[in-house]
Amino acid sequence: TGVGHHFGAHPALEGISLAVRRGERVAVLGPSGAGKSTLLGVLGGWITPDRGDVQVLGSNPGQLTGAALRAHRVQVGTISQALDLVDQVRVAHNVKAGHLGSWSLGRSLVALTRTRPDADCAAALERVGLGWAAQTRTGQLSGGERQRVAIARLLVQRPHLVLADEPTASLDPSHASDILNLLAGSRDDVTVIVSLHQPELARVHCDRIIGLRHGRLVLDAPAASVTSADFDELYLRA
Structure with missing residues (x-):
């Protein structure tokens, strides 16, 4: 106002x-x-x-x-x-970052040391058409694909x-x-x-x-x- x-x-x-x-x-x-x-x-x-x-x-x-x-x-x-x-980390790690605000520090650190996507991360990547890219370095993706990674991170965050x-x-x-x-x-x-x-x-x-x-x-x-x-x-x- x-x-x-x-x-x-x-x-x-x-x-x-x-x-x-x-x-x-x-x-x-x-x-x-x-x-x-x-x-x-x-x-x-x-x-x-x-x-x-x-x-x-x-x-x-x-x-x-x-x-x-x-x-x-x-x-x-x-x-x-x-x-x-x-860009230097794998796509799965960028998507998992959507959890960081709601996870404890300990859980966040454990999750970010694991390269395999969790169920929420995998589902979000499938939804944006990037199920194949979880282990790909984010910087190797095209501009449009990086946009989709950012949206997958939002889907995981559930704002x-x-x-x-x-x-x-x-x-x-x-x-x-x-x-x-x-x-x-x-x-x-x-x-x-x-x-x-x-x-x-x-x-x-x-x-x-x-x-x-x-x-x-x-x-x-x-x-x-x-x-x-x-x-x-x-x-x-x-």
Whole structure:
């Protein structure tokens, strides 16, 4: 409610107020520099806004510390543009990392010394079409395959909220659709908020479209009702 944030003199978000219901699939669109990544950062708790109130899964992530913050982060799964994978280790280890927030330190250390995937890891890799890749070094995979590893890690984590920052930016349309299908179909009760640069993908795969321009909310509508003229207005007036 009323969220604003500046980077120096640059306004990244200005007076953003919105509510997202549990289970919604929401696309955040807008030209480069519109504030999409900043909005996801505020929702994820790694950016504390200059003003306004933020409630995510019943808590203000910017005010949590210690055990409360760790418990909150288990419930929020993220896919950054960098994917945050360790290329030097096997795919199975990157996917097992989805458990780390909920496992004890001892169990985590034991799991990460084993090369064989556990049942959850193996099932997640099969679901994203990478059952064959568990023992492959992550850095040897293509960009699209690495995207799938990041999604398999989310499936293992079982978050209540997924925040994905341009997860399809480097993919061709076919692979981009596959990635969004996997995100949207992870579980019916999972809320997905994803920033995109492809309006048509947003209309097909999401329930709702939010448009940002110069840090302001200028579009908020059901995806089925958003027209090509709305997209032109969002991008051409930037």
